[in-house]
Amino acid sequence: MFTVYGKSDSGNCYKVKLALEQLGLAYRWVEVDSTRGETRSAAFLAKNPNGKVPTLGLADGSYLPESNAILHYLAEGSALLPADRLGRARALQWMFFEQYSHEPCIAVARSILRYLPPDSPRRAELPRLQERGHQALAVMEQHLAGTPFFAGGAYSVADIALFAYTHCAPDGGFDLARYPAVSAWLARVRGQPRFVPLPA
Amino acid sequence: MFTVYGKSDSGNCYKVKLALEQLGLAYRWVEVDSTRGETRSAAFLAKNPNGKVPTLGLADGSYLPESNAILHYLAEGSALLPADRLGRARALQWMFFEQYSHEPCIAVARSILRYLPPDSPRRAELPRLQERGHQALAVMEQHLAGTPFFAGGAYSVADIALFAYTHCAPDGGFDLARYPAVSAWLARVRGQPRFVPLPA
Numbered sequence: 001m002f003t004v005y006g007k008s009d010s011g012n013c014y015k016v017k018l019a020l021e022q023l024g025l026a027y028r029w030v031e032v033d034s035t036r037g038e039t040r041s042a043a044f045l046a047k048n049p050n051g052k053v054p055t056l057g058l059a060d061g062s063y064l065p066e067s068n069a070i071l072h073y074l075a076e077g078s079a080l081l082p083a084d085r086l087g088r089a090r091a092l093q094w095m096f097f098e099q100y101s102h103e104p105c106i107a108v109a110r111s112i113l114r115y116l117p118p119d120s121p122r123r124a125e126l127p128r129l130q131e132r133g134h135q136a137l138a139v140m141e142q143h144l145a146g147t148p149f150f151a152g153g154a155y156s157v158a159d160i161a162l163f164a165y166t167h168c169a170p171d172g173g174f175d176l177a178r179y180p181a182v183s184a185w186l187a188r189v190r191g192q193p194r195f196v197p198l199p200a
Numbered sequence: 201m202f203t204v205y206g207k208s209d210s211g212n213c214y215k216v217k218l219a220l221e222q223l224g225l226a227y228r229w230v231e232v233d234s235t236r237g238e239t240r241s242a243a244f245l246a247k248n249p250n251g252k253v254p255t256l257g258l259a260d261g262s263y264l265p266e267s268n269a270i271l272h273y274l275a276e277g278s279a280l281l282p283a284d285r286l287g288r289a290r291a292l293q294w295m296f297f298e299q300y301s302h303e304p305c306i307a308v309a310r311s312i313l314r315y316l317p318p319d320s321p322r323r324a325e326l327p328r329l330q331e332r333g334h335q336a337l338a339v340m341e342q343h344l345a346g347t348p349f350f351a352g353g354a355y356s357v358a359d360i361a362l363f364a365y366t367h368c369a370p371d372g373g374f375d376l377a378r379y380p381a382v383s384a385w386l387a388r389v390r391g392q393p394r395f396v397p398l399p400a
Contacts, residue, residue: 049339050301064289066296073289089264089273092292096266099300101250139250 002027003057005047007034008199011107011164012067013054018160019074022194035115067164068095071157080157087152094150094158097139098165105133107165109172130173137179140166144181148188155192163189168198202227203257205247207234208399211307211364212267213254218360219274222394235315267364268295271357280357287352294350294358297339298365305333307365309372330373337379340366344381348388355392363389368398 002020004027006013020027032038032053039051048055048065056064056073064070072092075081082088109129112122140162143150150158167186169176176183189195202220204227206213220227232238232253239251248255248265256264256273264270272292275281282288309329312322340362343350350358367386369376376383389395 049342050297052301058286060286062286064286064293066293066300069289069292069296072292073285076285076288085273085276086258086260086262086264088276089269092269092272093264093266096269096296096299097250099296100266100304101252104300104304142249 001059003030004028004054005030005032005044005057005063006054007032010034010053011110011168011198012052012103014198015067015160015164016054016056016070016074018163018196019071019080019157021196022160022192023074023078023080024194025074068099068157068161071095071161075157080155080160082152082154082156084152087156091151091156091158095161097136098158098161101132101139102136102162103165105129105136106169106172106174109133109174110165110168111172113173114171126173133169133172133174134178137166137169137174137176137182140185141179141181144185148185155189159185159189164198201259203230204228204254205230205232205244205257205263206254207232210234210253211310211368211398212303214398215267215360215364216254216256216270216274218364218396219271219280219357221396222360222392223274223278223280224394225274268299268357268361271295271360275357280355280360282352282354282356284352287356290351291356291358295361297336298358298361301332301339302336302362303365305329305336306369306372306374309333309374310365310368311372313373314371326373333369333372333374334378337366337369337374337376337382340385341379341381344385348385355389359385359389364398 002025004016006029008031032044034053038044039053045051047063050065052065054067054070056070058064064073082091109126116122147153149155150162202225204216208231232244234253238244239253245251247263250265252265254267254270256270258264264273282291309326316322347353349355350362
């Protein structure tokens with residue numbers, strides 16, 4: 001039995017929920033609201049000194065943070081991780097792309113528009129986040145023009161990682177109609193067995 | 201035979217060089233200077249549409265970008281990747297930490313101070329980068345107070361990933377004397393077999 005410490009409307013936390021559901025693994029969910037400082041409490045920092053959700057509680061009493069490390073851990077030995085060495089590397093390639101070139105633009109733009117007041121000075125960041133987010137979406141569009149999924153030709157944790165903040169990119173002001181291959185891929189992900197949506 | 205497309209004084213590219221040297225793998229190095237626009241050429245974008253170094257050329261004619269995905273690929277089956285599932289997840293945990301919470305602060309501060317003119321408006325980013333970079337170093341300090349290396353108790357690709365921009369953090373204005381456990385770990389990394397330094 002796993003315990004997910006997470007914020008329900010966080011894409012990074014949703015990744016873990018979607019993987020657990022699709023792998024049919026038992027878990028309980030403990031809501032931790034980072035916007036109310038709950039990731040900076042002493043009790044939470046004892047679980048993850050970096051103060052971020054999601055953090056996965058394991059059966060041995062230890063904790064595993066970092067959404068994409070959690071995905072990889074859960075998926076090892078399953079159909080959600082490619083069986084060959086280069087396929088696994090391709091999955092990780094796209095998961096590192098997600099955390100470096102995609103999430104810091106698209107998820108942060110969503111966060112500013114969703115959680116901060118309309119007069120927040122952080123709105124000044126939006127033009128740069130938009131520019132870089134569209135660069136990331138263009139890289140995805142180019143890749144998906146030639147393949148149905150990100151790694152190894154089949155649905156994998158790389159798709160889960162990238163679906164999380166791509167499907168809600170409109171919350172960050174991104175118009176996905178400009179990306180037909182990305183839009184078709186989003187529909188393919190939604191059509192996977194045991195798919196569950198991001199909680200509203 | 202691998203081909204590394206990289207910039208010699210980039211920490212992300214140095215990770216790949218250090219792993220190849222320590223694994224005793226043959227490679228050739230092709231210098232690509234991102235500060236002169238060489239990662240935006242059509243020839244380079246055909247190798248990595250995301251326009252970043254390092255990118256690894258493989259024997260099958262394909263290319264693998266993302267420094268930490270490359271590290272994981274090279275290290276599979278070697279002593280540089282933990283042999284157990286949780287150990288591998290811990291290595292990835294720290295590699296994702298490096299790309300999300302460490303590199304975007306410490307490497308970017310170094311880049312601003314090293315490559316941009318003293319009157320660059322991007323110097324305004326330095327206080328926030330300093331604050332977040334010190335948060336990352338504090339997380340590392342806490343972890344290393346109880347273990348000699350980042351994952352599984354032994355030297356691994358997680359150490360290579362974090363060494364790359366930690367050892368040159370002073371270039372970004374970070375005083376490492378504040379972090380004795382980090383400093384002792386840097387010395388342990390430098391003492392590993394076949395260690396090679398970042399080119400001056």
